[in-house]
Amino acid sequence: MEASKLLKEKRFWFASVLIAWAAGLQGHMMWMQRQDSFKQKFGDLNQSKDADGDLNADV
Structure with a gap:
């Protein structure tokens, strides 16, 4: 009885x-x-830079 009453409470x-x-x-x-x-x-x-400062595309 208690559980069913509890389940009805908002x-x-x-x-x-x-x-x-x-x-x-x-x-x-x-x-x-x-x-x-x-x-x-x-x-x-994804954003690693090489020594020249260019983005490395070897991913």
């Missing part, structure tokens, strides 16, 4: 969606941070 669904959104946002931010640390460690492969 506050429950709002809280569930809010928690899922926050978890997704946190996962996305962690992924972005991992991408940034990779670029700092290895450089941006």
Whole structure:
């Protein structure tokens, strides 16, 4: 009885969606941070420059 009453409440669904959104946002931010640390460690492969300052097209 309690579970069916809980599933009918809008506050429950709002809280569930809010928690899922926050978890997704946190996962996305962690992924972005991992991408940034990779670029700092290895450089941006698409924008790497050679000694002359020209863009390197050997990717």
